[in-house]
Amino acid sequence: MVSFVARRAGRLALTVLLISTLVFFLLRVLPGDPAEVVAGVEASEAELDEIRTRLGTDRPVAVQYVNWLVDLARLDFGESFFSSRPVRVLILERLPVTLLLAGLAFSFSLVVAIPLGVMSAVRRGTLIDYVGIVYSQLGMAIPGFWLGILLLLVFSVKLGLVPLFGADGFAHFILPALALGVSRSAVLVRIVRNSTLQELDREYVLTAESKGLAERTIRYRHLLRNALLPVITIAGIQLGYMLGGTIIIEQVFSLPGLGRLFLSGIYDRDFPVIQASVIFLAVVFSLLNFIADVLYSVANPRIRVG
Amino acid sequence: MSHSSENSNALLRIIDLSVSFGEGRARLRAVRNVSLDVLDREIHALVGESGAGKSVTARAIPGLWPHTAHLESGAVYYRDTELSSRSREQLRSFRGAKIGMVFQDPGRHLNPSLPMGRQVSEPMEEHLGLSRGAARARALRLLKLVELSDARRVLRSYPHELSGGMKQRALIAMAISCGPGLLIADEPTTALDATVQGQILSLLRRLRDQLDMGILFVSHDFGVVQAVADRISVMYAGGIVESAPAELLFQGPLHPYTDLLISAIPEPHKRGSRLRSVPGAAPDPRLSYSGCPFYARCPLARDICARVAPPLVEHAPGHYAACHFADELRKRDSVHG
Numbered sequence: 001m002v003s004f005v006a007r008r009a010g011r012l013a014l015t016v017l018l019i020s021t022l023v024f025f026l027l028r029v030l031p032g033d034p035a036e037v038v039a040g041v042e043a044s045e046a047e048l049d050e051i052r053t054r055l056g057t058d059r060p061v062a063v064q065y066v067n068w069l070v071d072l073a074r075l076d077f078g079e080s081f082f083s084s085r086p087v088r089v090l091i092l093e094r095l096p097v098t099l100l101l102a103g104l105a106f107s108f109s110l111v112v113a114i115p116l117g118v119m120s121a122v123r124r125g126t127l128i129d130y131v132g133i134v135y136s137q138l139g140m141a142i143p144g145f146w147l148g149i150l151l152l153l154v155f156s157v158k159l160g161l162v163p164l165f166g167a168d169g170f171a172h173f174i175l176p177a178l179a180l181g182v183s184r185s186a187v188l189v190r191i192v193r194n195s196t197l198q199e200l201d202r203e204y205v206l207t208a209e210s211k212g213l214a215e216r217t218i219r220y221r222h223l224l225r226n227a228l229l230p231v232i233t234i235a236g237i238q239l240g241y242m243l244g245g246t247i248i249i250e251q252v253f254s255l256p257g258l259g260r261l262f263l264s265g266i267y268d269r270d271f272p273v274i275q276a277s278v279i280f281l282a283v284v285f286s287l288l289n290f291i292a293d294v295l296y297s298v299a300n301p302r303i304r305v306g
Numbered sequence: 307m308s309h310s311s312e313n314s315n316a317l318l319r320i321i322d323l324s325v326s327f328g329e330g331r332a333r334l335r336a337v338r339n340v341s342l343d344v345l346d347r348e349i350h351a352l353v354g355e356s357g358a359g360k361s362v363t364a365r366a367i368p369g370l371w372p373h374t375a376h377l378e379s380g381a382v383y384y385r386d387t388e389l390s391s392r393s394r395e396q397l398r399s400f401r402g403a404k405i406g407m408v409f410q411d412p413g414r415h416l417n418p419s420l421p422m423g424r425q426v427s428e429p430m431e432e433h434l435g436l437s438r439g440a441a442r443a444r445a446l447r448l449l450k451l452v453e454l455s456d457a458r459r460v461l462r463s464y465p466h467e468l469s470g471g472m473k474q475r476a477l478i479a480m481a482i483s484c485g486p487g488l489l490i491a492d493e494p495t496t497a498l499d500a501t502v503q504g505q506i507l508s509l510l511r512r513l514r515d516q517l518d519m520g521i522l523f524v525s526h527d528f529g530v531v532q533a534v535a536d537r538i539s540v541m542y543a544g545g546i547v548e549s550a551p552a553e554l555l556f557q558g559p560l561h562p563y564t565d566l567l568i569s570a571i572p573e574p575h576k577r578g579s580r581l582r583s584v585p586g587a588a589p590d591p592r593l594s595y596s597g598c599p600f601y602a603r604c605p606l607a608r609d610i611c612a613r614v615a616p617p618l619v620e621h622a623p624g625h626y627a628a629c630h631f632a633d634e635l636r637k638r639d640s641v642h643g
Contacts, residue, residue, distance in 0.1 A: 202414070203409065203411070203414040203415045204414065204415055204416055204417040204418070206370065206409070206415065207407075207409065207415040207416065207417075207477070207480075208417070208428075209370055209401065210368065210370060210401055210402065210406075210407035210409075210481075211401065211402035211428055211429040211432070211480065212398045212399065212400070212401035212402030212403055212429060212432060212433060213398075213402070213428060213429070213432055214398070214432070215395075217428075217432070221420070222417050222420070225417075225419045225420070226417070226418065226419050229419075299419070300419065301418070301419060301421075301464040301466070302418060302464070302466050
């Protein structure tokens with residue numbers, strides 16, 4: 001287990017290094033000078049030079065890169081070009097919003113996908129199966145932002161059931177979590193259904209029947225345990241995608257989360273904010289995969305990490 | 307036609323059972339008018355090639371036929387209770403409680419994600435209303451009863467941590483946990499190597515004596531059956547072609563198919579001699595035919611065999627055979643044997 005964690009930590013460090021390098025140079029190659037954004041269109045060349053010196057973008061790219069890496073190693077993400085506040089503070093301020101959104105969306109997708117997927121498989125060819133199939137097809141086909149706008153139109157504008165803007169109450173998160181969760185749960189429904197169908201044909205199900213166990217017991221004690229094993233891994237990846245999905249959904253619902261910070265960072269050519277956001281997402285994604293792997297090995301007695 | 311009419315106190319009684327799969331032209335008749343009895347404390351072996359309908363028959367008893375199969379005719383009695391008219395759900399109180407089942411390939415028939423203790427205790431919690439703790443204590447005794455040396459460890463183990471023989475013993479412990487009157491063992495030794503095979507067979511015999519069970523023992527292997535059975539019924543193409551007490555059957559089979567199967571048993575002292583098999587294949591179970599199903603492969607076949615299906619007739623006390631020329635075989639046996 002210790003060596004497993006060490007290996008994964010090493011892999012994480014390597015991933016972060018690669019991604020940070022990629023983002024760093026990509027930003028320098030792309031057109032757009034941060035100093036121009038900071039100073040505004042009417043700034044003189046002298047003013048721009050001064051700003052470039054302050055931001056450090058006048059130095060050779062290699063020097064900027066090394067400096068940034070050294071800071072990164074100390075977990076110092078630098079200051080925002082635009083607001084001059086530490087990027088770490090900016091991220092920590094906005095993290096709760098994004099975590100709440102992604103967490104809600106993820107819970108929603110599991111709560112829908114597991115029962116629906118299992119029932120679709122067990123009651124194959126019945127109404128519930130068709131509901132499951134239609135839900136997963138539609139859910140995968142409909143883009144989250146469109147669903148978000150639709151939900152806003154119906155539940156906020158027309159029906160007035162949920163507030164339109166803001167992030168100061170739980171109610172504000174319901175619609176965005178739905179918009180974000182539906183497409184992910186649509187994917188999971190399929191996976192749960194297929195995996196359950198596969199397990200239904202396994203011989204141990206016949207043994208359980210031959211013992212005279214109730215159908216519920218067979219389903220929940222025997223079948224589900226095995227059917228959900230592959231779901232653990234995929235759910236971990238899905239949660240990662242969901243964090244990426246918050247970028248668009250936060251925009252649609254005007255939620256002040258990480259996604260909006262990231263997006264405004266891109267508009268403003270705010271290099272430190274973009275770099276830190278990308279690294280943050282990469283780390284979270286890797287950690288989620290790691291957690292999913294550990295959970296998988298806990299749930300599956302045949303796999304022991306080590 | 308049933309040999310069972312005199313044994314009205316049979317433990318298990320199958321009367322004229324027919325099971326088929328599919329409809330219309332694709333209808334596949336897997337089991338054709340099978341009747342057999344298992345008496346108290348009897349090990350009744352059902353032997354035949356794969357596809358002969360043995361497993362379908364065995365699984366039909368506690369209502370576990372595949373969902374695609376349907377019962378065309380027949381009745382199944384466990385003591386005085388008719389089973390075949392009951393739903394799968396209604397038969398639940400019989401399965402595991404009064405009728406235990408052991409399968410081929412124990413590895414696949416155990417849940418890979420549940421510890422053995424849980425799996426062995428389950429039926430006792432379900433049928434005997436035992437608490438978890440009480441069921442676990444009994445599970446430990448059961449594992450010792452099936453001669454698992456390190457029962458405490460097995461209780462905590464997952465199936466993949468056990469050998470094939472250990473898994474089969476645990477599966478047997480599970481099947482007998484509620485003290486069933488009947489144990490259905492469907493090819494219980496086929497997936498095991500020869501040494502373990504012998505151990506499992508003697509275990510089954512010992513459990514029969516200790517627990518007063520009848521056993522329906524399904525196998526394709528006449529050698530295995532010889533070692534364990536009190537009575538043998540031979541199945542061919544979905545029907546029973548011969549049924550007799552084991553000694554009688556081995557002394558003088560009255561059906562040419564049985565005769566061929568017995569002579570095909572490899573003899574350990576004749577190493578190097580060729581393994582014999584019965585040439586040809588059973589008829590397509592989708593076809594209907596009027597004559598003897600064994601006609602095409604039978605060394606004794608004559609014209610009548612193609613036209614008229616021979617009924618299962620009692621040729622000697624307790625010895626039934628479905629062959630027009632059973633008496634010829636009998637005379638030959640008495641001359642040679």
